[in-house]
Amino acid sequence: MVDTNILGCCWIELPSGRWFPRTSTSQFSKTSRCQLEVDVSWQDFISHAPEGDWATVARFRIHSFDIECAGRKGIFPEANVDPVIQIANVIQLHGDGDVLTRNVFTLKSCAPIGHADVFCYDNEVDLLCAWADFVRELDPDIFTGYNINNFDFPYLLERATYLKVSNFEYLGRLLNVRSVIKETVTQTKIGKRTYKTINFEGRVPYDMLLVTKRDFKLRSYTLNSVCQEILGEQKEDVHYSIITDLQNGDEQTRRRLAVYCLKDAELPVRLLRRVLSFTNDVEMARVTGVPITSLLTKGEQVKVVAQLLRHGKQAGYFMPSHQGTGGADQFEGATVIEPVRGYYTDPIATLDFSSLYPSIMIAHNLCYSTLLKSTTAKTKLGLSDDQVTRTPANCTFVRSSVRSGLLPQILQHLLAARKKTKALLKEAKDPVLQAVLNGRQLAYKISANSVYGFTGAQNGKLPCLEISGSVTAYGRAMIEQTKREVEAHYTVANGYESDAKVIYGDTDSVMVNFKVKTLERSMELGREAAESISTKFIDPIRLEFEKVYYPYLLINKKRYAGLYFTRPDKYDKMDCKGIETVRRDNCPLVADVIGTCLRKLLIDRDPGGATNYAKQVISDLLQNNVDISQLVITKELTKNDYAGKQAHVELMKKIKKRDPGNAPKVGDRIPYVITASTKNAKAFEKAEDPIYVLENSIPIDAKYYLENQLSKPLVRIFQPILGDNAESILLRGEHTRTKTVVTSKVGALAGFAKKKEICLGCKSVLPKDRETEAVCAYCRPKESTIYQQELGHHRMLENRFSELFTECQRCQGSLHEEILCTSRDCPIFYIRKKVQMELESSKMKIARFGKPVLQDDEMLSN
DNA sequence: GCGAGATCCTAC
DNA sequence: TAAGGTAGGATCTCGC
Numbered sequence: 001m002v003d004t005n006i007l008g009c010c011w012i013e014l015p016s017g018r019w020f021p022r023t024s025t026s027q028f029s030k031t032s033r034c035q036l037e038v039d040v041s042w043q044d045f046i047s048h049a050p051e052g053d054w055a056t057v058a059r060f061r062i063h064s065f066d067i068e069c070a071g072r073k074g075i076f077p078e079a080n081v082d083p084v085i086q087i088a089n090v091i092q093l094h095g096d097g098d099v100l101t102r103n104v105f106t107l108k109s110c111a112p113i114g115h116a117d118v119f120c121y122d123n124e125v126d127l128l129c130a131w132a133d134f135v136r137e138l139d140p141d142i143f144t145g146y147n148i149n150n151f152d153f154p155y156l157l158e159r160a161t162y163l164k165v166s167n168f169e170y171l172g173r174l175l176n177v178r179s180v181i182k183e184t185v186t187q188t189k190i191g192k193r194t195y196k197t198i199n200f201e202g203r204v205p206y207d208m209l210l211v212t213k214r215d216f217k218l219r220s221y222t223l224n225s226v227c228q229e230i231l232g233e234q235k236e237d238v239h240y241s242i243i244t245d246l247q248n249g250d251e252q253t254r255r256r257l258a259v260y261c262l263k264d265a266e267l268p269v270r271l272l273r274r275v276l277s278f279t280n281d282v283e284m285a286r287v288t289g290v291p292i293t294s295l296l297t298k299g300e301q302v303k304v305v306a307q308l309l310r311h312g313k314q315a316g317y318f319m320p321s322h323q324g325t326g327g328a329d330q331f332e333g334a335t336v337i338e339p340v341r342g343y344y345t346d347p348i349a350t351l352d353f354s355s356l357y358p359s360i361m362i363a364h365n366l367c368y369s370t371l372l373k374s375t376t377a378k379t380k381l382g383l384s385d386d387q388v389t390r391t392p393a394n395c396t397f398v399r400s401s402v403r404s405g406l407l408p409q410i411l412q413h414l415l416a417a418r419k420k421t422k423a424l425l426k427e428a429k430d431p432v433l434q435a436v437l438n439g440r441q442l443a444y445k446i447s448a449n450s451v452y453g454f455t456g457a458q459n460g461k462l463p464c465l466e467i468s469g470s471v472t473a474y475g476r477a478m479i480e481q482t483k484r485e486v487e488a489h490y491t492v493a494n495g496y497e498s499d500a501k502v503i504y505g506d507t508d509s510v511m512v513n514f515k516v517k518t519l520e521r522s523m524e525l526g527r528e529a530a531e532s533i534s535t536k537f538i539d540p541i542r543l544e545f546e547k548v549y550y551p552y553l554l555i556n557k558k559r560y561a562g563l564y565f566t567r568p569d570k571y572d573k574m575d576c577k578g579i580e581t582v583r584r585d586n587c588p589l590v591a592d593v594i595g596t597c598l599r600k601l602l603i604d605r606d607p608g609g610a611t612n613y614a615k616q617v618i619s620d621l622l623q624n625n626v627d628i629s630q631l632v633i634t635k636e637l638t639k640n641d642y643a644g645k646q647a648h649v650e651l652m653k654k655i656k657k658r659d660p661g662n663a664p665k666v667g668d669r670i671p672y673v674i675t676a677s678t679k680n681a682k683a684f685e686k687a688e689d690p691i692y693v694l695e696n697s698i699p700i701d702a703k704y705y706l707e708n709q710l711s712k713p714l715v716r717i718f719q720p721i722l723g724d725n726a727e728s729i730l731l732r733g734e735h736t737r738t739k740t741v742v743t744s745k746v747g748a749l750a751g752f753a754k755k756k757e758i759c760l761g762c763k764s765v766l767p768k769d770r771e772t773e774a775v776c777a778y779c780r781p782k783e784s785t786i787y788q789q790e791l792g793h794h795r796m797l798e799n800r801f802s803e804l805f806t807e808c809q810r811c812q813g814s815l816h817e818e819i820l821c822t823s824r825d826c827p828i829f830y831i832r833k834k835v836q837m838e839l840e841s842s843k844m845k846i847a848r849f850g851k852p853v854l855q856d857d858e859m860l861s862n
Numbered sequence: 863g864c865g866a867g868a869t870c871c872t873a874c
Numbered sequence: 875t876a877a878g879g880t881a882g883g884a885t886c887t888c889g890c
Binding site: 184195300304321449452453454456457458459461472506556558646647682683708713 | 875876
């Protein structure tokens with residue numbers, strides 16, 4: 001055996017020519033082989049299905065369910081105390097439009113439901129037993145629901161164990177194998193976290209909460225909010241404290257609960273049908289060779305490891321088991337070209353390296369198995385200069401003529417497979433097949449891109465900073481070279497109309513101002529430049545012309561907006577990068593205003609209209625005419641211990657005391673609004689739960705929203721267009737005068753402040769002895785007219801309220817029941833609440849006019 | 863008032 | 875044995 005460990009980081013060459021890990025045999029059998037075995041076990045029966053066999057995917061049986069438990073006030077349900085009272089089930093075949101079955105298992109009687117079977121049980125043990133039997137008989141391929149991994153499944157299993165329900169836990173397809181909760185406690189730098197995993201041999205738990213969190217960037221991830229965003233429909237949101245009351249009522253209130261529960265089981269199925277994520281995940285599982293569940297519960301690493309194992313085995317390699325060094329040295333990343341900030345009314349062409357990092361790794365044969373670790377390795381192995389490559393990061397790799405690396409092979413396979421899939425996609429007619437192929441080509445792309453990250457993951461399975469550092473170093477050199485080539489070639493001296501200028505670039509792209517007037521010419525030059533510069537790089541590195549921005553607003557590094565053209569005749573979209581419109585850490589008001597202003601500026605090219613609009617919004621804001629749902633800021637709670645004080649963290653602590661059952665946990669996004677308070681109060685002291693604010697009429701700090709939320713983003717987008725007086729135009733003017741704020745029901749002063757009654761006609765303060773009257777002496781002659789006005793206003797509010805009420809009833813699917821919904825994601829909820837308050841106050845105003853006088857016809861009719 | 867540091871979220 | 879990476883803007887708190 002020849003030890004050549006200088007070649008490669010930890011590989012040993014055996015006489016047979018095969019490559020084995022340097023780790024001992026015992027370690028190998030404990031880790032690598034285990035992984036290989038798991039890799040081809042039953043778990044990914046789907047991922048090993050033949051690649052062309054997409055039709056089988058469409059017939060998987062999906063079982064979606066949702067449980068309700070009777071919790072206690074202020075306490076999150078605990079499985080050894082609070083009973084499971086209902087389980088709703090919805091069954092569907094994947095790819096089918098129609099639901100096969102709907103049913104609900106209830107504790108105690110429940111009135112019949114038109115569209116679902118109802119099974120009632122007198123005791124909980126029978127209910128759970130029957131449900132488990134139902135699952136086994138149904139024999140689903142896929143379990144789904146919303147938050148089933150972290151709530152419904154663990155709760156059911158814990159509850160069944162507590163109640164000693166016999167045989168409940170046999171929920172998988174293997175006889176005699178129980179589904180058990182495995183808890184792993186991990187200590188990260190973020191804090192202590194426990195993960196729960198449950199085995200269901202032969203079935204795939206596919207939690208839609210995990211899917212939406214992974215695939216969509218949303219302000220809120222409640223089922224309600226997600227459905228609103230993705231399906232465009234709301235569901236009612238019943239506060240957990242009401243559920244117990246409904247259960248303790250009669251068969252009608254339990255039916256009410258069952259309908260609610262059924263909806264929660266049905267929505268995940270609809271989500272699944274809409275987002276096609278399962279199809280994509282099946283493809284991803286096939287491409288990478290990872291069980292589908294891992295795609296939701298684990299990170300990017302497992303995919304790369306699985307591919308390394310699969311391809312490595314084929315090529316005769318074994319993967320070494322790496323001991324995490326916990327190293328913390330960072331390596332240098334990509335270059336971001338210093339932007340030439342401004343508003344461009346010339347077309348700006350964008351050139352991109354496609355799949356930059358994968359193509360670098362292929363082009364330079366960067367791999368664990370081609371790295372020369374020591375400086376003497378080259379001479380020791382007798383390699384000549386043209387057999388090795390020295391990277392800009394000062395690392396040496398052997399060329400593919402000596403040995404072709406494993407990573408480049410994997411990447412080539414992925415890129416070639418993607419190309420093939422895209423060609424098939426072009427010819428595909430069937431929409432299901434199109435979706436499958438699109439998912440597959442996407443999986444190939446994502447897979448290829450995560451290989452680089454894997455080599456740079458220091459706490460990962462097999463980090464190799466020589467590779468990742470070299471990749472980024474090549475990238476930096478390439479973007480610089482591209483910039484130089486463009487600016488050197490496209491000059492007046494070379495016969496072009498102007499000297500081209502690279503105004504910005506990030507990692508793998510350059511934005512070029514060719515200083516030409518038309519889209520056509522810019523595209524033509526862009527294509528030409530991409531073509532000619534590509535020839536200066538090694539295969540398969542390619543620079544491509546992708547799009548033209550016209551006009552283009554370049555605010556800062558990683559912050560810009562522009563109209564995106566791929567053809568000269570019509571823009572594809574307005575593209576915003578890094579600007580408030582795409583960020584979730586501000587309130588919707590800011591995102592909407594900035595979005596609208598940008599559209600007015602870039603699409604309509606109407607700066608006047610944009611400023612007027614912005615001024616109007618500022619005026620509305622200061623006059624409290626902006627709906628509270630527009631002012632809700634959400635931020636993610638990312639850890640348990642924070643160094644400094646922050647609004648969302650302090651609010652979380654407040655809610656924990658007030659309503660512990662509803663307290664947010666790490667990983668949740670916390671919604672809050674900023675309320676008016678003492679003058680120099682910090683923002684974290686003024687943050688409050690939007691619903692609490694609404695229910696207690698706490699005034700909003702409009703000034704905060706103007707000064708700390710709206711003003712800077714507005715100035716940033718207007719300044720490049722209007723110049724330095726943008727700020728004075730927008731923020732100082734008649735429209736910024738403030739109106740008095742509504743008084744609060746809570747707070748230190750609320751008990752002392754005595755509201756002075758004013759005349760409903762001229763708004764003058766009424767003298768003390770006439771406070772109960774509606775108008776002052778001066779307005780007395782006009783009293784009838786003023787009354788009519790108030791009445792008209794009151795009626796308008798009544799109509800508005802009844803419209804909103806009907807809308808909520810429609811949402812909850814019933815027109816003759818009380819509305820229980822308190823969804824903090826629903827704008828209608830906020831408006832309904834607000835109109836209700838206004839209606840109350842209007843009623844009181846009208847009462848001040850006294851009893852209607854009978855002679856008045858108008859009043860008689862009321 | 864200013865700068866450092868923490869934090870969030872995004873671009874690539 | 876849980877975990878792709880770095881660059882970077884914006885905002886807020888806190889200490890000076």
